[in-house]
Amino acid sequence: MSIITKIRNALTQNYPPRPKFTEADIPSGSQKGKVFMVTGGNAGIGFELCKLLFRSGATVYMACRSQEKARVAIQEIQNHYGENAHGMGQLKALHLDLSDLPSIKEAARQFAQQEPKLDVLWNNAGIGGNAAKFGEHTTQGLEPLIGINCVGALFFTELLLPQLTASRASETAGSAQQPTARVVWVTSALADTMSPKNGIDFDSLDSGIKDRVANYAAAKAGVWILAREFARRHGKDGIISLPVNPGNVRAGSYNGTGAFLMWILNTLMLYDVIYGAYTEAYGGLSPSITLKDNGIYIMPWGRVRYDHDTPRQDIIKAMNSEEEGGLGYGRKLWDWCEAKWKPYV
Template identity: 35%
Template sequence: MGVSLSAVWTQIFPPKDRAPITEKNLGSQKGKVFIVTGGSSGIGYELTKLLYAAGAKVYILSRTPANVDAAIQRIEEAYADVDKSDLGSLHFVPLDLEDLESVRDAARSFKEKETRLDVLFCNAGLAAVPGNKRTKQGIEMHLGVNTVAHVLLERSLLPILTATAKVAPKDSVRVVWSASIVVDCMAPTGGVPPSFLETPGTNIGVKYSISKTAAWFSASQLAREHGRESGVVNIAGNPGTYFTNVWRFTPTIISYVFRFFMRDTVFGAYTYLWMGFSNEVTMEAAEEGRYGICDGRWHPGQREDLVLANLAVEDGGTGEAKRYMEWVDEKIGPFLDV
């Protein structure tokens, strides 16, 4: 597998009560604007709830209006007894990650409403989609939803992220990418085989692991490409293992077994808080391709083949991540509206 047992173990059974950033020390986020894709359920819901309680303006980008409305109502009711002046606000922008046209339209809609964006949390995703389903633009479903659509969203929102970085503290404007323990355990050699991009095969576990490895690669490549110029930090990490909607296509017997390792989704939100707010997360770390793990720590040592794949040939790597991003840019190019 190429990764130590201890590195896997600490992600399945992270130290208890060790999250560096929680609602207790997050601090006020008044005046700041955030996007959480898939913020109406699971980890995204818990993150949205924490940001709202801290006074942030949070945009939930999701596909189903009824689900978002219900989530907003639950969050507001949870803080019904709190002084409204201490709370933030919650807003909805339609987003279907299976359709790059919808991603483009969501970015346009947000930019019509705001001139600031402090952190984009690329949280939404899916796993174990049966069959050989593809997105509207013909991209393998896991890869298209979990990664390619979010690359388009990041690139479309880069101007507003960059503008915010010019007036915000150094390295505080970020794009946070959701990866997974399957990057360590199931990703094929090199992470994203070129053959997979057009001929994905049938193994749903491999499809998911490739999509999550691609999320890490995307974060690192984007950081190296425009981080210094834009001031925007792109960082990826494994928020942990939780029973969320991402499991909705998983066979019952498999999800039942994994339930024994799953924790409360709020701990996943704590990992996002660390990636989104910790001073340990810097532009230098992003450019190096560093990778966070639950509940807010750096990975103790990733697979060598993936580390090399994430590096350019001129830097001693294999250049596979760079080639992957070139392929992504070809796919999203017609929908890029900046």
């Protein structure tokens, strides 16, 4: 791929045009009867997304590690809308710790006791590159970035598959069934620029990469690969799976970044958090996305990027199946993740 194409891709992701999918495209009450889940919904992009979804009239589950922080966040959203909040949706807290596999299983069980279906799951929660030092581990001994962003997110999504499948419905008797369920996976532009060859290095999945930025980029490339594999496996179930780069916004993924670098980023590259929420909302709700777009990459602030425009053709080849002439990394990474959670099912 030419250097011009690579530069154009970097510019369009880092300096995108104005969003075309905003509050105006999610009218109050428009999603009444729908059930949504936002992991990491108590802060950052997830919080702004929950605010948008609450206004839509949906039942919104805010899944996060701290019940107290979720309670405070829910109250803040309700206070934001004041008296109008009584006519909007519902916000419910769900305890979820993606760094602890038994906690993930319990969260899915708790949700299943309350809801028979799930219309959209936003796998928004994650951990930034500077949030874990090299050599640290999750509760079950996994490298934190891969363990949380890939293993934990995929495990939770698979456990919610019965509810996601149940949201598929037909419009009228005798009509073709329409897919209504979606899963949105949060990746990053750093997967394009800083991840290793083919996106991930299987030899470093257990230990992690010492360079924290490269390690984060590999984890986010892993998310991208798993999102595409989920689309391949569950498109037949009427579920749309989309990797989404929410863009460079002032959110938790930059926690631990030095003050001087943060000053540069804030000055030149970072946007208000709401723009990231617009991007994720586009992936989860835009009517322009259909089953034929399953697995497509979403750029800021709500635009489709096709494979032929992707600067990392090595990742595209890696994630494609062997039958498609690829390396089958989707199946391989999925199997690796599944082996990690299998003892806890």
